[in-house]
């Protein structure tokens with residue numbers, strides 16, 4: 001099968017589109033013909049690698065996984081023994097955090113992992129982007145977000161930010177979105193109750209106090225968010241810092257007890273994908289799509305994602 005393969009760490013050019021062995025569905029597994037996937041910041045982090053300490057888990061000197069791609073939408077090609085929930089021809093979507101592998105024509109995942117049938121009303125490209133929604137939902141759930149909560153989301157134009165804004169509204173929270181002038185209209189469209197242009201206004205001087213603050217682009221210091229958090233307010237960032245400094249802040253704030261820092265650990269589940277399916281079908285969530293590339297042009301996609309300027313998600317169309 002055709003796949004985007006990287007056997008060494010490095011710049012986007014280390015990724016080579018070539019031939020890889022076709023995976024086969026073993027017992028309890030589903031073989032999926034991938035139609036669409038994304039290049040996202042997690043793929044970039046795995047390929048670089050970033051943060052530095054990630055090497056301890058993903059390969060000290062060279063990557064253990066040679067095909068990246070964390071989210072996908074496609075069609076079931078075959079199922080292994082014991083699989084009853086899916087059959088060939090079913091349209092499915094999901095996340096593959098244990099094996100990655102979606103930057104390829106075929107991927108094999110356990111039937112009981114984070115996949116389910118595709119939502120009605122969207123195509124493969126609209127269903128595939130799940131990475132940002134996954135991190136966003138994980139943070140919102142770690143906040144224990146619910147109706148009436150006030151949340152400040154800094155950076156609402158990326159994959160995580162566009163998802164966090166929509167999902168926070170779906171949880172019933174009131175959202176202040178901080179973004180650049182160029183993306184104010186998008187934040188309003190996605191349901192923000194208040195928008196703040198970070199190019200014109202300092203969000204730390206806002207006249208409101210928040211239950212939760214999420215730095216969805218990992219660009220600001222926790223000490224800035226402290227100024228707008230309620231005493232029992234909680235902060236999370238999508239970036240732990242090169243040396244994991246957010247983890248130290250989390251420990252420190254546990255001791256001081258107020259305006260806590262948390263770092264939720266990503267854990268994908270079938271329940272998460274089922275919830276995303278329901279949210280999409282209820283019109284509460286739509287993946288924002290920026291650019292689309294063919295698998296052959298994946299290096300270009302990586303280069304674009306690494307500008308840090310994508311709006312929402314970058315799709316790879318794998319099937320012609």
Ligand SMILES: NC(=O)c1ccc[n+]([C@@H]2O[C@H](COP(=O)([O-])OP(=O)(O)OC[C@H]3O[C@@H](n4cnc5c(N)ncnc54)[C@H](OP(=O)(O)O)[C@@H]3O)[C@@H](O)[C@H]2O)c1
Nearest residue numbers: 041042045155157158159160180217218238239308309310
């Ligand atoms: N290491 C990992 O494995 C990993 C994985 C996933 C995510 N992350 C972290 O999560 C962050 C978010 O990921 P993502 O995919 O959602 O991001 P993304 O899509 O790459 O974010 C791009 C958006 O961020 C906005 N932005 C850039 N600089 C900004 C700033 N100073 N303030 C506010 N917005 C800014 C840009 O618009 P404007 O410039 O117009 O504002 C752009 O639309 C990443 O930056 C990364 O730190 C890390």
